[in-house]
Amino acid sequence: MVREFELPDVGEGVAEGEIVGWLVEVGDAVEEDQPVAEVETDKAVVEVPSPVDGTVQAIHADAGELVPVGTVIITFAEDGDETATEDEEPSETRTDTATETRSEVGAVESKDDGASDDGSGSASSGRVFAAPSARRLARELDVDIGAVDGSGPGGRVSDTDVRAAAESDDDGDGASTADEPAPKPAVERVEGGDESDPGPAMATGSASRERTLAAPATRRLAEESGIDIDSVPTDEERDGEAFVTPAAVEAFAESQRAAQDADRAALAGSGGEERIPYRGMRRTIGEQMARSKATAPHVTHHDEVDVTELVETRSELKAEAEERGIGLSYMPFVMKACVAALRAFPSMNAMLDEEAEEIVEKHYYNIGVATATDAGLMVPVVRNADERNLLELASEMNELVGKARERSISREEMQGGTFTVTNVGAIGGEYATPIINVPEVAILALGAIKEKPRVVDGEVVPRHVLTLSLSIDHRVIDGAIAAQFTNRVMKYLENPQLLLLE
Amino acid sequence: MVVGDVTTGTELLIIGAGPGGYVAAIRAGQLGIDTTLVEKDAYGGTCLNHGCIPSKALISATDVAHDAREAEEMGIHADPAVDLAGMVDWKDDVVDQLTGGVEQLCKANDVNLVEGRAEFADENTVRVAHGGEGQGSESIEFEHAVVATGSRPVEVPNFEFDGEHVISSRDALALDSVPDSLVVVGAGYIGMELATVFAKLGTDVTVVEMLEGILPPYEDDVSKVVRDRAEEIGIDFFFGEAASDWEESGDGITVRTENEDGEVSEFGAEKALVAVGRAPVTDTLNLDAVGLETDEDGFLATDDRARTDVESVFAVGDVAGEPMLAHKGMKEGEVAAEVVAGEPSALDYQSVPAAVFTDPEVGTVGMTEDEAEEAGFSPVVGQMPMQASGRALTLGDTGGFTRVVADDDAGFILGAQVVAPEASELIAEFGLAIEMGATLEDVAATIHTHPTLGETVMEAVENAQGKAIHTLNR
Numbered sequence: 001m002v003r004e005f006e007l008p009d010v011g012e013g014v015a016e017g018e019i020v021g022w023l024v025e026v027g028d029a030v031e032e033d034q035p036v037a038e039v040e041t042d043k044a045v046v047e048v049p050s051p052v053d054g055t056v057q058a059i060h061a062d063a064g065e066l067v068p069v070g071t072v073i074i075t076f077a078e079d080g081d082e083t084a085t086e087d088e089e090p091s092e093t094r095t096d097t098a099t100e101t102r103s104e105v106g107a108v109e110s111k112d113d114g115a116s117d118d119g120s121g122s123a124s125s126g127r128v129f130a131a132p133s134a135r136r137l138a139r140e141l142d143v144d145i146g147a148v149d150g151s152g153p154g155g156r157v158s159d160t161d162v163r164a165a166a167e168s169d170d171d172g173d174g175a176s177t178a179d180e181p182a183p184k185p186a187v188e189r190v191e192g193g194d195e196s197d198p199g200p201a202m203a204t205g206s207a208s209r210e211r212t213l214a215a216p217a218t219r220r221l222a223e224e225s226g227i228d229i230d231s232v233p234t235d236e237e238r239d240g241e242a243f244v245t246p247a248a249v250e251a252f253a254e255s256q257r258a259a260q261d262a263d264r265a266a267l268a269g270s271g272g273e274e275r276i277p278y279r280g281m282r283r284t285i286g287e288q289m290a291r292s293k294a295t296a297p298h299v300t301h302h303d304e305v306d307v308t309e310l311v312e313t314r315s316e317l318k319a320e321a322e323e324r325g326i327g328l329s330y331m332p333f334v335m336k337a338c339v340a341a342l343r344a345f346p347s348m349n350a351m352l353d354e355e356a357e358e359i360v361e362k363h364y365y366n367i368g369v370a371t372a373t374d375a376g377l378m379v380p381v382v383r384n385a386d387e388r389n390l391l392e393l394a395s396e397m398n399e400l401v402g403k404a405r406e407r408s409i410s411r412e413e414m415q416g417g418t419f420t421v422t423n424v425g426a427i428g429g430e431y432a433t434p435i436i437n438v439p440e441v442a443i444l445a446l447g448a449i450k451e452k453p454r455v456v457d458g459e460v461v462p463r464h465v466l467t468l469s470l471s472i473d474h475r476v477i478d479g480a481i482a483a484q485f486t487n488r489v490m491k492y493l494e495n496p497q498l499l500l501l502e
Numbered sequence: 503m504v505v506g507d508v509t510t511g512t513e514l515l516i517i518g519a520g521p522g523g524y525v526a527a528i529r530a531g532q533l534g535i536d537t538t539l540v541e542k543d544a545y546g547g548t549c550l551n552h553g554c555i556p557s558k559a560l561i562s563a564t565d566v567a568h569d570a571r572e573a574e575e576m577g578i579h580a581d582p583a584v585d586l587a588g589m590v591d592w593k594d595d596v597v598d599q600l601t602g603g604v605e606q607l608c609k610a611n612d613v614n615l616v617e618g619r620a621e622f623a624d625e626n627t628v629r630v631a632h633g634g635e636g637q638g639s640e641s642i643e644f645e646h647a648v649v650a651t652g653s654r655p656v657e658v659p660n661f662e663f664d665g666e667h668v669i670s671s672r673d674a675l676a677l678d679s680v681p682d683s684l685v686v687v688g689a690g691y692i693g694m695e696l697a698t699v700f701a702k703l704g705t706d707v708t709v710v711e712m713l714e715g716i717l718p719p720y721e722d723d724v725s726k727v728v729r730d731r732a733e734e735i736g737i738d739f740f741f742g743e744a745a746s747d748w749e750e751s752g753d754g755i756t757v758r759t760e761n762e763d764g765e766v767s768e769f770g771a772e773k774a775l776v777a778v779g780r781a782p783v784t785d786t787l788n789l790d791a792v793g794l795e796t797d798e799d800g801f802l803a804t805d806d807r808a809r810t811d812v813e814s815v816f817a818v819g820d821v822a823g824e825p826m827l828a829h830k831g832m833k834e835g836e837v838a839a840e841v842v843a844g845e846p847s848a849l850d851y852q853s854v855p856a857a858v859f860t861d862p863e864v865g866t867v868g869m870t871e872d873e874a875e876e877a878g879f880s881p882v883v884g885q886m887p888m889q890a891s892g893r894a895l896t897l898g899d900t901g902g903f904t905r906v907v908a909d910d911d912a913g914f915i916l917g918a919q920v921v922a923p924e925a926s927e928l929i930a931e932f933g934l935a936i937e938m939g940a941t942l943e944d945v946a947a948t949i950h951t952h953p954t955l956g957e958t959v960m961e962a963v964e965n966a967q968g969k970a971i972h973t974l975n976r
Contacts, residue, residue: 127877129914129939132851139846154912156939277534277844 003052003076007039007067016068019061023047028056036074039067054078130157141166168355207233207242214244221246225253281376292438296473300433301482305490307449308464313496321391330466331369332393333499334421334446337492339365339386340502342419345485349418351439352476359476362418368437369397370422371404378404379437381417390499425449430467441473442482444489466493512538514842515628515644517620517787520547522819522831523650524604529839531611537839538642539608540630542619546601547652547819549828552672555600557692559593560675560699561859568702568735576898584703587678616642621788625812646814646842649802650835651787653780653820658687660747661776667755668748668774671696681705683771685757687745689716691858693777694728698861701737708769710743710759717858720919721870727902727921728860735861743767748774782821806849808838816841830854853917855933857926862888862902865929868917868936871907882910884942884966886958888922890973893953899923904958906932906942908966913941915963924955931959942967 007017020038024030035047036056054076061073128145129152130138137159138145148165150157209230214222222229222244229244232252236243278286310333321328342349346361353360365386368379380400385393403409420437425448434445447467454463468489472482492498514530516523519541527539544551570580608615618630623641631639655670657663663670669677671692682705686697689711701707709716709732716732716739717725729739743759746766754772761767782800789795789802793812796802801824802810802817810817816838819831833851840847855867874881885905888894902921909916918932935945942963950960964970 127852129912131938135848135850136846139848139850152939153941153943154909154914156914156941 001078002057003054003078004072005051005074005076006070007061007073008048008069016066018066019063019073021063022059024050024056024059026056026059030054030056030076048073050076052076052078128157129154130162134159134162138162138165207231209242211241212244213238213241214249215246218244218246218249222249225249227253227256285376288438289435292435295438296436296441297475298433298436298471299474299479299482300469300471301479301486302431302467302469303483303486303490304447304465304467305493306454306463307466307493310466310493310496311449311464317390321394324391326391326395327398328390328394330446330449331397331421331423332390333493333496334444334489335367335369335382335385335393335397336390336499336502337489338367338419338421338444340492340499341485341488343386344488345481347477347481348442348472348485350441350476351418352441352473364418366416366418368414368417368420368440369401370420370434370437370443371401372427373405373407375407378409378414379417379420380404380409380413381415383416419443421446424469425467432469434469434471436471436473438473441476442485443471445469445471509627509641509643510538511643512536512614513644514538514646514648514839515620515642516540516648516650517628518547518650518652518819519545519604519608519615520650520652520819520831521549521828522652522822522835523547523648524608524835525832526648526650526816526818526835526839527613528607528611529836530842531608531613533839533843533845535839535843536614537612538614538616538644540616540618540620540628540642542617542633544601545604545608545615546597547650548654548672550600550604551597552675554828556593556597556675557671557695557699558859559596560589561695563589563592564699564702565861573898584680586680586703590676590678593675616640619786621786622647622791623788625792626814644814646816647792648808648835648838649784649787649810649815649817649821650819650831651783651821653782653826655777656779656781658745658776658778661687661745661774663776666773667750668776671775671777674700674775681772683754683773684708685710685755685769685771685774687757687774687776688778689713689718689739689741690777690779691717691860693775694732694860695858696775696777697737698732698735701732701735702861706771707736708738708740708771710740710745710757710769712742712744714741717860717864720858720864720866724864724866724919724921727862728858728864731861731901740767740769745774745776780820780826782826784821804834807841807847808834808849809841825854825856827854827856851937853933853936855929857929859926862899862922863920863925865920865922865925865927866918867929867933868915869907870917870919874907874909874916877916879909879916880911881907881916882942882966883907884962884964884970886961886965886970886973888955888958890961891953891955891958893955893957894923896953897923904928904955904962906945906959906962906966908942908963913943913967915940915942915945918959918962920958922955922958928955928959931956 017039020040022037024036030036030050030053032051032053033049036050037048039046039048056074057077058075060075061067061071067073129150130145134157135145138148141162143162143165145157145162148157148161151161152158207230212229212232214229219229222232227249229249232244232248234242234244234248236245310330314328314330314333318328342365347359349365350359350361364384366381366383367385368381370377370379380403382393382396382400388396400409400413403413417437417440419440420443422434422443423446424432425446428448430447432445434443436443449464449466451462452465453460454465456463468486470482470486513536516527516537516539519527519539523539524545527537530537549555567582567584570578570582573580605615616630618632618639620628620630623629626645627641627643628647629639629641655663655672661668663673665673674696680703681700684700684705684707686693686707686709689709693709694716697707697709715722715725716729733739740759742761746758746760748755748757751770754770755774757769757771757774759767759769784796784800784802792815794802794810794815802821804810804817804822808816808818808822818834818838820826822834834849837847837849853868855865858864869877871881871883883905885903887903889900894900904922905919906915907917908914915932915935917936918929920928922928945963946960946967948960950957961970961972965973965975968975
């Protein structure tokens, strides 16, 4: 008989434990009560004993792994059974009293022989069991439902499973960094509230309380009306706390509707309005932006740099490049400067792996170039920018940007970036608060290069000045590093000949 | 550009207003797409005008008369007089009501309706020829097109439909008097439904079929229930007989058939109804102009977005391949419209139910036991005979069974075969179960109303679990 052993509650009410180490290996014979693993909780290190006499058949968690209580961590073959190896078909003779207690916790690798441990038929048939709503959600979130671990009976895939897969999928879809600030939500999301559109800004006459007393039915009515119960004005009190009645909720909901109607009427009166479907690329970009803003605490560092020498250098090289059939913009210079600065500050060329609780510093330099297209923002990625010279960077970038504008760019060509540059100034403007292309940790926005008065050797002279806006993910990068990194980029842009050393 | 042409433009052009086309049009209208629907004949297509709906109307009406005649066991003694012309008038009223409804729904959803026959002129234009002298034609430029031209009955060589001696299913549904005798060529679902109708109306019906059984796609124990009942009501079957030719004789015709050994048999009857299947209507569309080719059977290949090989052209319904079922076409139409609107829609259904309105009805969905095994499952089967159903007994109709096929490992419901009164309705529950990824336990734990035929679903599921109450478990 196979016995799957779940991590017991080794402390008083702890939720998870870290496997400090295994005291047995697969194939070892064990006796009942023999310690098989050391587990550390937030309270203590404890030994986990074997529940049976038998043989260790499989170990499901690595040393160092954090395991929720109730997860199968080890499988024993009890003595007196033929030891089934992991790859064997389950026994053909089924009896009503199942001799195997299969756990549905934890993803089990499906095997080629069609005997999938999670009991789902998908390993053998390729069929995925999921409701149409979950399938549609998977399409919306661009998740391959066939690759989602189902948590339902027999491995059935639920909406929650699909969302979890979408969140754990680090593949950005290229639509990411903004060259304009994200729209500010009209009202703050109510904690634990409905995730639907919170609607326009609250009308006047709304309250703002920390706590509200109300009957459950009143709360439900508020939720259905999309209203934050703490915003409902009331004169009534119970036990010294504000008390809201259903009538008050209805009155407030009505006033909200009236305010919205008035807004609409005002808009209509001023030449009407057009409703454009929020779909396709626009929605993809929007979702990525929202994800980035919700995930990474953004801080933007601004500075400006005298690029007079760069302007001269570029105009000299531009003619040379054109003879070779390559258009040379400022972007390749900026990319080279960024790569040099990223080398000096590796935490800027990184990602945060929240699941593993690790910061991953990357030793390759794939630079995303945010590109405005008719369909919206796209971010083609120039791979291994550190291994290319100026002209190679220019021609690679021109080709990718061209493809993005023609919509012929592939998904792969917009993935795998480690740092992004966005050229706001190409259209106009000086400073921005660009949104990071998560899971990257930083993005640099360039303003327009303008002639401005600068003080050089005590004299006010006209100089070419470029504005820089660097957004960082404050979970990983501190302001000091952001400033140092920007200074390093500026150094190269002020003295482009330094790039020859890179 | 043809002289005298008027050219208009539309975002989405749909050719054919059958279930696939009209659903695509209404959904597109709902999504705010500028939509034009071209129909050469009647709104609702074959389904509403000459297929599903009129046949079901006649089957229901016929059953009323037949059941009354057969109800002596219940203490009812009746011999209803059937006026086929009156029955057909009622059926026509039903059809008119539905087709009128389709037209109104299209208009209410801002769909532009154009009457005429459309063919492609180039990759973004169709020409619509209006019927009748001097009606002229018009060109319509489109951004996207949906081909929804449906299917037509297949003709057997030497048996061209003439509407008098050799009739199609469409002709059969419009007869104004009951023929004394009828040879039905083909024992598929259309042949069997109509053979049953006329046999119940008193026609002497003979079915000749090239294959060795009726309802070829269905399992033997399913078709056997229908065949036994058909023989009870007086239908004669001849299998392994291919219709070769016919000739007029007296007031009727003689149909000749040949078996494998070349032996010829003759069957005399007033008329021959030929129902050997349907073929897609794609030869009228000038598909070359839009850069499309059909397969050898005339179908257009489509992907899971209902899109053909040409990005801007979709195909839905019978032209898009088997199974040629109205409800499959409707879903394809919906998806095509949503894809045009940029929605993340796809044809990712797990199963397509099918129903045959014979006596008793057949309803199937998903996999048979053999198919489940081929797909790599270890299937478990549960069955409930109608004889054990209280409701079937009270209906005086106990032929058939409800059967479920599930995966023995995880309990997922994979398919069902029901041959029973109202099987066409009962199958819906299994369809939902399959689509939701429901397990035997999920359905068994759902309380079903007593006394209903629906209980047989629960009982079959419990039988698969080895814990049925009203039948002996295997």
